Amino acid sequence: MISLREMAPLKSLEREFAIIDSNFQQFCASHGLFSVGDFLIQDLCVLVALAEQHPTSERLKEGITQVLSIIDSQHQPWFNGMDLLEDAQQNKHILSTGCERIDMFLQGGLREGHVTELVGPSSSYKTQVCLQVASNVAKMGGVVFLDTGNSFSPKRIAQFLISDPAGKESDRKIIQKVLASIVCFSVFDIFTLLDVLHQLKSNLKYQTCGQVRLLIVDSISSLITPVLGGSGSHGHALMISAGSFLKRLAHEHNLAVLVTNHMVGGEGGVLKPALGESWKSIPHVRLQLSREHGSNLCSMCILTHPYMGSGKAVKFSIS
Structure with missing residues (x-):
C-alpha cells in the first residue's frame, strides 16, 4: 500500500x-x-x-x-512478540551452508529472515564461504549473488559440487541445475545496489524470479566505503538505507541474506570491521573469519548472534 x-x-x-x-x-x-x-x-x-x-x-x-x-x-512494519514468534516458526527456515562444521557451529546454518555478515581481512576466505553456501542452497532454491569485485566463479561453484574428478553425468546435471538457479549481478556502486534491490523486491512481490532463498552481497563494504566520510551526511544515509533495505527483504520475503565486510585498522593497530558503529546494528549475525597462512584451514568466531554468545569459535577447512 x-x-x-x-x-x-x-x-x-x-x-x-x-x-x-x-x-x-x-x-x-x-x-x-x-x-x-x-x-x-x-x-x-x-x-x-x-x-x-x-x-x-x-x-x-x-x-x-x-x-x-x-x-x-514508510515500509517498516510494527510487529508484536507473538507475531514475530509465529512468523519465525512457520516461515523462517535454516539453510545449510554445505560445510558440516559451520552448520553444527551455527545450529544448522544460515537463518532465513536474518542478515548474516562475514567480516575478515583479505584472503580470509570470505568469498569462498559465499560460493560454498551459494552452491549448496542453489540445490533447493534460487540464489541472487551481487558481485562487487568480479569474485563470482562458476568454475569454483562446480568444484564444490563434483563428487568424482572423472566427471560423472550425474555431476554435470547437478552443476547445470545449480548454476541455473544462481542469478549473478555485477554491482560496482551503492546506487546500483539500491536499484537492484528495488528490482529484486518487485520481482519477489510478483513472484517473477522463482523462490529465492538466499541473497549474497560480496562485498557490501566495497560499495559503502567510497561514499562515507567528508562533511556531508548523504553517505551515512545511503549506508543505513541499504542496510535497512536488506533487513526488510530478509524478513518480508523469508530470505537468508549473506554479506561480506573487510577489516580496517583501529586503536593500537588492532583490526576491526569496517563501516563503523552505525553499520554494526544492521546485521543480525556477525561472524569473523581468519585463515592460517598458506593453508585452507579457517577459523570462524561469533561477534554477534541473537541466540549464541560472542567469542565462540570453530575451525573448518574449504577444499
Whole structure:
C-alpha cells in the first residue's frame, strides 16, 4: 500500500527537509519527477549520472538520498512478540551452508529472515564461504549473488559440487541445475545496489524470479566505503538505507541474506570491521573469519548472534 507521504509533492517536503530545496525540485521536475512516489519507478543510476553533470552534484545526490530515506521509512512494519514468534516458526527456515562444521557451529546454518555478515581481512576466505553456501542452497532454491569485485566463479561453484574428478553425468546435471538457479549481478556502486534491490523486491512481490532463498552481497563494504566520510551526511544515509533495505527483504520475503565486510585498522593497530558503529546494528549475525597462512584451514568466531554468545569459535577447512 502506498502511503500519503509517498504521494506527496516534493515541494511539500521542503520545510521539513532543507535539502529538498527549489534547486533540487527544479532538477527533478526537468526529469519528470514531481513527487516522492515518482522515484519508485525511476532508474536511480541514470538519475545519479544526470545529477553528476550539475555544478551542485553533491547536493543533488544528497537530496536523492533523502528521498530514498523517506521511501524506506514508510515500509517498516510494527510487529508484536507473538507475531514475530509465529512468523519465525512457520516461515523462517535454516539453510545449510554445505560445510558440516559451520552448520553444527551455527545450529544448522544460515537463518532465513536474518542478515548474516562475514567480516575478515583479505584472503580470509570470505568469498569462498559465499560460493560454498551459494552452491549448496542453489540445490533447493534460487540464489541472487551481487558481485562487487568480479569474485563470482562458476568454475569454483562446480568444484564444490563434483563428487568424482572423472566427471560423472550425474555431476554435470547437478552443476547445470545449480548454476541455473544462481542469478549473478555485477554491482560496482551503492546506487546500483539500491536499484537492484528495488528490482529484486518487485520481482519477489510478483513472484517473477522463482523462490529465492538466499541473497549474497560480496562485498557490501566495497560499495559503502567510497561514499562515507567528508562533511556531508548523504553517505551515512545511503549506508543505513541499504542496510535497512536488506533487513526488510530478509524478513518480508523469508530470505537468508549473506554479506561480506573487510577489516580496517583501529586503536593500537588492532583490526576491526569496517563501516563503523552505525553499520554494526544492521546485521543480525556477525561472524569473523581468519585463515592460517598458506593453508585452507579457517577459523570462524561469533561477534554477534541473537541466540549464541560472542567469542565462540570453530575451525573448518574449504577444499
